[in-house]
Amino acid sequence: MSRRPLEGFEPSRLLEARLNKGFSQGELALRASVSSASISAWEVGRSTPQVDRLQRVAQVLGLEMAELIHIPETECKLVNLRELAGWTQAQLAQRAGISTPLLAALERGHASLTDAVCGRIAVELKLPDAAVAEAFERGRTRQ
Template sequence: MSRRTLDGFVPSRLSEARIDKHLAQGELALRADVSTATISAWEVGRSTPQVDRLMRVVEILGLRMDEVIDVPVEERKLGTLRELTGRTQAQLAGIIGVSTSLLAALERGHAKLGDAVAERLAGELGVSVTEIRAAYERGRARPPLD
């Protein structure tokens, strides 16, 4: 399964929180059901976590997602808002009653965002419909990939 890159992930915040909780990487890995090598790679920025795995770690550490994902409010796209809730595209799509492919297209700005879907997204992501529409427009306006 292809997953999009987690924008704004701050590895140092994860390692600082783990150390503050007096947890070894291996103990955190065991509790989160990931490998010690995975935790190590995330903490040094060698790899970026998948949002659902990061959510497990964040919960264990007693953090919020916005403490390890740092994207200014005015730069957040739909995908960022979803990631801040710790949900994958498939999870959120199922909750709001759309296909994963439609949600992915909305996040890229390649599908029209209707009022009903905007309202369901706002409700599930804990933001206003205005914020959903602004995040959607940011996704549409992003520069093309090289």
């Protein structure tokens, strides 16, 4: 399965946070259960992390995902809301009581977002229903 790059990930923020905590790449990698080669690649922008791996790194560094991912609120799509929460599609789908294929289709704008599903997603993301609906619309109408 191919994964899309993590939109809004800022390598310099990861590097700065790691240095501020006094961790080497190897120490951070060990604590977050990722490879030091991954930390290195992420910090120089050679690759972007998968959301679940970045969430583990953020936890070790004592950061919120929004401190490592920057997306203006007016540009945030449903997929970005999920990533800012640090969850994979499967994790959010399970928490919201919907199927992973439905969430994937919603994120691509290929399914209709019902009020009930919007509400369930909003509860899990701890956001107002309107924020989820607006993010869905931005993703659905993207160019």
